[in-house]
Amino acid sequence: MKPLFNLMVKWMLSLYVRLSPTKIEHIGAGGRPPADLRSILVFSNTALGDTLLSTPAIVSLRQSFPQARLTLFVHRNMAPLFEGLESVDEIVLYHGGYRKFVRTVLALRRVRPQAALLLHSNAPQDIPMAVLSGASIILKPPTTSEYRHYLSYQFVSKAQHVIEERLDLVRLLGGMRVTTRMSLPTRYGRRRPEVLAQPPAGARRIIGFQPGAANLFKMWPAENFAALADRLVQTLGDTEIVITGSRKERALARRIINLCATSHAHELCGKFNIQELPFLAREFDVLVSNDTGTMHLAIALGVSVLCLFGPTSAQLIGPYQDLDKHRVIQKTGENIDDVPKKKRTDSTMKLITVDEVFQAVLEMLREQKASHREHAG
Numbered sequence: 001m002k003p004l005f006n007l008m009v010k011w012m013l014s015l016y017v018r019l020s021p022t023k024i025e026h027i028g029a030g031g032r033p034p035a036d037l038r039s040i041l042v043f044s045n046t047a048l049g050d051t052l053l054s055t056p057a058i059v060s061l062r063q064s065f066p067q068a069r070l071t072l073f074v075h076r077n078m079a080p081l082f083e084g085l086e087s088v089d090e091i092v093l094y095h096g097g098y099r100k101f102v103r104t105v106l107a108l109r110r111v112r113p114q115a116a117l118l119l120h121s122n123a124p125q126d127i128p129m130a131v132l133s134g135a136s137i138i139l140k141p142p143t144t145s146e147y148r149h150y151l152s153y154q155f156v157s158k159a160q161h162v163i164e165e166r167l168d169l170v171r172l173l174g175g176m177r178v179t180t181r182m183s184l185p186t187r188y189g190r191r192r193p194e195v196l197a198q199p200p201a202g203a204r205r206i207i208g209f210q211p212g213a214a215n216l217f218k219m220w221p222a223e224n225f226a227a228l229a230d231r232l233v234q235t236l237g238d239t240e241i242v243i244t245g246s247r248k249e250r251a252l253a254r255r256i257i258n259l260c261a262t263s264h265a266h267e268l269c270g271k272f273n274i275q276e277l278p279f280l281a282r283e284f285d286v287l288v289s290n291d292t293g294t295m296h297l298a299i300a301l302g303v304s305v306l307c308l309f310g311p312t313s314a315q316l317i318g319p320y321q322d323l324d325k326h327r328v329i330q331k332t333g334e335n336i337d338d339v340p341k342k343k344r345t346d347s348t349m350k351l352i353t354v355d356e357v358f359q360a361v362l363e364m365l366r367e368q369k370a371s372h373r374e375h376a377g
Helices: 002-019 048-064 101-111 126-132 162-173 222-236 247-259 277-281 293-301 354-376
Strands: 039-044 069-075 090-094 115-120 137-139 205-210 239-243 265-267 286-290 305-309 327-330
Touching: 002 126, 039 048, 039 101, 039 126, 048 069, 048 115, 048 162, 048 293, 069 101, 090 101, 101 126, 115 126, 115 162, 126 137, 137 162, 205 222, 205 293, 222 239, 222 247, 222 265, 222 354, 239 247, 247 265, 277 293, 286 293, 286 354, 293 305, 305 354, 327 354
Parallel strands: 039 069, 039 115, 069 090, 115 137, 205 239, 205 286, 239 265, 286 305, 305 327
Antiparallel strands: none
């Protein structure tokens, strides 16, 4: 069914391009002079972390083109988190794959975009959707897509943080005011202390654990998280451990708790939906996290994060703001770039020791205490 649908999309695209009066505008390497753009469509329709990493470019578009109507094309599962984002005028939902393809294209066409920026998007549907939206400028970071000839410019891969990679699209469009900070709607700028009934809201210190990840090869072993929980509680005293994640990660969290000697570890996986998760993250003094969307969410909120990286690169997708608040432990092991994702192992993550994570958390807490004393004085 999917190959047949792909052929249908190719036929639709070819027919549309032949009959449409709108032609794709090609842009030179020097970029496009700032123009009176009235409507900009932004694709960031993948997972939580990648959508958050797109927000600097979204804010930069708003600052650079204040007169333009800005529409965000976002995955329907992520939309509740970004509702009310001040830089965006409208949200259009992506339903995944080719689901509701025609209805989605019609919704995008109603936006009447002059430019479509594919900051992080699902292929192979993304470029065809952008073309069929009617945009005359279509930009996407470096890609090998079979549809790349429809793009207004062919970016070349270079070693830089993904935030900068996406900002390159804004710059090429003529954007002059850019920021590298991730953003969330202002409602997440405040705490909701009542969000935690268990563990005790009055606990002196709450350490968050995010042990799950999209793939096994990004995950620090469960037994290491359990050993870390025991050492932290034993050393620090009045400390509660909160394990967060999705419903699918509940079994992993319960395994960690079963491995713990301490009774001060709590499993809250799936108990906070996407729009409530920021309020939970705000309660953490430190979050110990694999390379996940929750990690990026906490960084965006200003929560201190100890980021555990193995086969993925912190230089490309790690913290990029408030660097004094965060720590990164990066290990390099076997080269897995040419290994299919389902066959990759967690061997590199196993190189991260419990002791170095434990010491890093203690150092972060000491630095927080010193900073609080400095501000109080």
